[in-house]
Amino acid sequence: MTDKRIINILIVICILFMSLIGYLTYLELFEAEELAKSPYNQRQWAYEEDIERGMILDKEGVILAQSKDGERTYPYDNMYSHIIGYNSRIYGKSLLESKYNQLLLGQYGLGGLNITGNKKKGYNLYLTIDHNLQKVAYNSIGNRNGSAVAINPKTGEILAMVSKPDFNPNTLSEQWESLVDNENSPLLPRATSGLYAPGSTFKILTSSAALDLNLQDMVFEDKGSIEIGGKTVSNSGSKAYGNITFDRAFQLSSNVAFCSLGVTAGFDKLKSTAENFGFNKEPDYDFPVAKSIFPLSAKEDAEIAALAMGQGNTLATPLQMALVACAVANDGVIMEPRLVSHATNNSGVTILATKPKQQSVAMSKENADYITDMMVKTVTQGTGTSAMINGITVAGKTGTAENEQTVMQKNKEHTWFVAFAPAEDPEIAVAVMLEYSGGSGASVCGPIVRNIIREYLR
Numbered sequence: 001m002t003d004k005r006i007i008n009i010l011i012v013i014c015i016l017f018m019s020l021i022g023y024l025t026y027l028e029l030f031e032a033e034e035l036a037k038s039p040y041n042q043r044q045w046a047y048e049e050d051i052e053r054g055m056i057l058d059k060e061g062v063i064l065a066q067s068k069d070g071e072r073t074y075p076y077d078n079m080y081s082h083i084i085g086y087n088s089r090i091y092g093k094s095l096l097e098s099k100y101n102q103l104l105l106g107q108y109g110l111g112g113l114n115i116t117g118n119k120k121k122g123y124n125l126y127l128t129i130d131h132n133l134q135k136v137a138y139n140s141i142g143n144r145n146g147s148a149v150a151i152n153p154k155t156g157e158i159l160a161m162v163s164k165p166d167f168n169p170n171t172l173s174e175q176w177e178s179l180v181d182n183e184n185s186p187l188l189p190r191a192t193s194g195l196y197a198p199g200s201t202f203k204i205l206t207s208s209a210a211l212d213l214n215l216q217d218m219v220f221e222d223k224g225s226i227e228i229g230g231k232t233v234s235n236s237g238s239k240a241y242g243n244i245t246f247d248r249a250f251q252l253s254s255n256v257a258f259c260s261l262g263v264t265a266g267f268d269k270l271k272s273t274a275e276n277f278g279f280n281k282e283p284d285y286d287f288p289v290a291k292s293i294f295p296l297s298a299k300e301d302a303e304i305a306a307l308a309m310g311q312g313n314t315l316a317t318p319l320q321m322a323l324v325a326c327a328v329a330n331d332g333v334i335m336e337p338r339l340v341s342h343a344t345n346n347s348g349v350t351i352l353a354t355k356p357k358q359q360s361v362a363m364s365k366e367n368a369d370y371i372t373d374m375m376v377k378t379v380t381q382g383t384g385t386s387a388m389i390n391g392i393t394v395a396g397k398t399g400t401a402e403n404e405q406t407v408m409q410k411n412k413e414h415t416w417f418v419a420f421a422p423a424e425d426p427e428i429a430v431a432v433m434l435e436y437s438g439g440s441g442a443s444v445c446g447p448i449v450r451n452i453i454r455e456y457l458r
Helices: 002-037 042-048 095-099 131-141 169-181 199-212 246-252 255-265 267-276 301-308 318-329 365-381 446-457
Strands: 063-068 071-073 114-116 119-121 124-127 146-151 158-164 219-222 225-228 231-234 242-245 333-335 340-344 350-353 358-361 395-401 414-421 428-434
Touching: 131 146, 131 158, 131 446, 146 318, 146 446, 199 246, 199 255, 199 267, 199 301, 199 318, 199 365, 199 395, 199 414, 219 246, 219 255, 225 255, 225 301, 231 255, 231 301, 242 246, 246 255, 246 365, 255 267, 255 301, 267 301, 318 333, 318 365, 318 395, 318 414, 318 428, 365 395, 365 414, 395 446, 414 446, 428 446
Parallel strands: none
Antiparallel strands: 063 071, 114 119, 124 340, 146 158, 146 428, 219 242, 225 231, 333 358, 340 350, 395 414, 414 428
């Protein structure tokens, strides 16, 4: 009996021992790299004490983050907090400081560390950001909550990206508790992780679906409101436009017309079109991005009508809507967005370089050309005249979106404006979104779009 107990104990010990070996083997094979990179790994911090962390710079070499006397400093305070993130021994690392931690410590590739004197130096990271454009976008938004994203539609390079409210990574320890407790979530990078109803900017996608189905010759009787599935939908300000064509309905952003158009196109077509543009797909970029969402099902006409005009359960990041503008600007092709241009060692040798990469084909070139023409006319003779710039042809689409607060209060809509220019040979695409700002996308966001485009093309 005693021998049997001893054997059972030995079996249990062997099982536990083998489980431990299996777990350690799993960690070594599959988790070792991630654990080594973890910002909470104290060995990393001990190792980093002997290294001067590499700089982060804009595309022209303007220093955006640097290390001095063992301290990480950010010359422009809040301006890049939602792009670069922070590097803190207490609170860890975030965003690019975390994603490119190994490179900034000089642990990338086969070159090892570049050593100068007794101090090891990490590699320098160059971004696609244009610092002057970032300043204009940042100052144009001012103290309002929201975001702005500017992208080169032909290459996917992110030229500017602002999220507000923000924080100062230089004083993180002093303000951490207030940042965490703040109901406005200043640690959230709204441009890439904020999800909002896109409002009428989504009518670009609805238009693409309609063009695929050859519905561009439809004429709509717009009396200012329409009843679909037992629910009444009205135009902004209940304006009635009479008999209008598809093109004119786009320029005026007629909800009446686009509700009818969406129901005619059908849910399945709207869903497949949205997914072609990147909705419902997990982004895999060099920075964290939330997935934009289009509902997986809708049975009632009232639901479909709401989705067709960017309401219902559709949610998009400002980056996603900037990519929608990029698709129109780039003949229907979306290039993968990127923040990092290249990295160099301390001898100035490039040890990492990113290249333009096609993400998807969202629509045909014919659809893109047709929608471009409608977006140009939206700016010249429709709802988007606030984005007009002398000597530059701007293509744009406004948006105003209801949300959870508009049920109880007036003037709490999200406002949008997406655009690109020059329309004949686009160099920049922009999306601007302001939270709970009220008003219209034209009046609130249009001037910001105009400032950004004018600065970049001047």
